[in-house]
């Protein structure tokens with residue numbers, strides 16, 4: 313039974329600010345309009361009934377589709393009967409072009425083995441040890457900003473992409489990308505811009521051998537990545553063989569040394585490479601968007617700028633491992649940010665067999681779409697769903713949120729392996745920025761969310777920054 317999440321008494325009546333979001337369509341779009349809108353901005357496809365009804369059955373040109381936004385049914389798809397629901401072709405293709413044997417898109421036994429080997433690498437303790445690396449990247453960012461002088465205009469979206477890539481470099485390859493770093497950054501941007509566009513051929517279910525123009529462009533970019541990453545991997549393998557006691561404490565060492573506890577098998581060369589690329593692809597853009605939206609939302613809320621400012625002045629003096637756990641208000645801002653603007657705005661699965669979801673019949677081959685964006689703004693699940701209010705994520709209100717009503721990182725066996733890493737990173741970087749800078753949106757800039765693989769601000773996010781006097 314659906315229940316609107318209860319919030320504390322002081323929660324009600326405050327927090328009126330509703331950040332920009334497309335107004336839901338009055339009724340579901342017809343096939344032509346749907347394909348056109350999916351190509352332009354999939355976020356604009358959702359109709360009001362999706363935000364008001366638990367499960368909506370619909371037809372796409374590719375067949376029977378169920379749009380599922382009821383926590384009990386979601387639990388069944390992602391957890392209780394997860395074996396019956398496989399990641400679907402479209403999602404795998406859009407999210408992971410070219411990374412077919414990385415954790416994000418592997419299936420069956422290959423996925424199970426990889427997940428078992430990789431899980432310890434993203435355990436809390438390992439992630440906490442990355443605090444200095446993450447803070448190092450955050451400090452490098454704010455130091456660079458300090459050099460720009462007061463009232464400088466920056467593109468926050470580009471800056472956040474830069475700092476999260478720096479975190480990737482410091483945590484995966486602690487000895488850096490080397491001389492290719494700038495080329496790798498450029499290749500990354502091209503890659504995301506290209507795979508972000510959903511081809512109408514994908515929606516129509518055209519087979520893989522029909523070339524998509526956009527994919528042809530990605531191919532050479534991906535080849536460039538692979539060569540650059542291969543160079544770093546082989547240099548590290550050699551180093552580990554020659555000087556095992558001096559192994560850098562980073563994700564690359566962990567991946568090369570990881571062994572399955574039962575079989576003692578490590579990962580093949582191509583699995584290591586695919587997973588490195590997967591971590592970059594899955595972790596860099598998502599966290600960058602989280603930070604961009606968080607800065608935007610803070611720029612619109614004096615109350616939360618002040619609250620976070622007080623917290624970082626008090627807590628950030630000594631950035632030791634575990635510090636992120638003490639930044640509870642900063643973290644609540646991050647969690648509310650990815651409620652309103654979940655970087656992965658939709659997940660999809662294909663039913664392998666008939667099933668029943670809260671009374672709705674699922675047929676073998678049905679496509680199940682779960683959109684965290686719709687779920688997090690569902691009228692039956694949240695009070696004032698479109699309003700920005702991080703208090704939802706502070707005790708005691710936090711405990712009232714159903715595990716399956718809030719899914720920025722998914723759920724069940726395929727939930728995000730990097731969630732602890734991402735939350736810690738976003739919290740630390742936002743805290744470091746808030747300690748040193750105040751910022752405001754460039755006047756007259758219209759902010760608008762758009763979905764290109766990840767949910768990001770269209771046309772960047774220009775802001776005017778000045779050093780903060782705490």
Ligand code: HEM
Nearest residue numbers: 415416591594595598599656659721722726728729730734
């Ligand atoms: C705010 C940042 C992030 C968000 C919102 C996010 C979101 C997600 C979501 C929703 C899924 C599940 C997709 C599905 O079930 O269909 C997922 C899976 C995954 N994420 Fe993340 N992610 C983030 C950061 C990261 C980071 C930092 C890494 C790694 C360094 C990472 C690596 C992965 C991998 C490897 C998977 C596939 C797991 C599997 O299938 O076993 N993500 N992520």
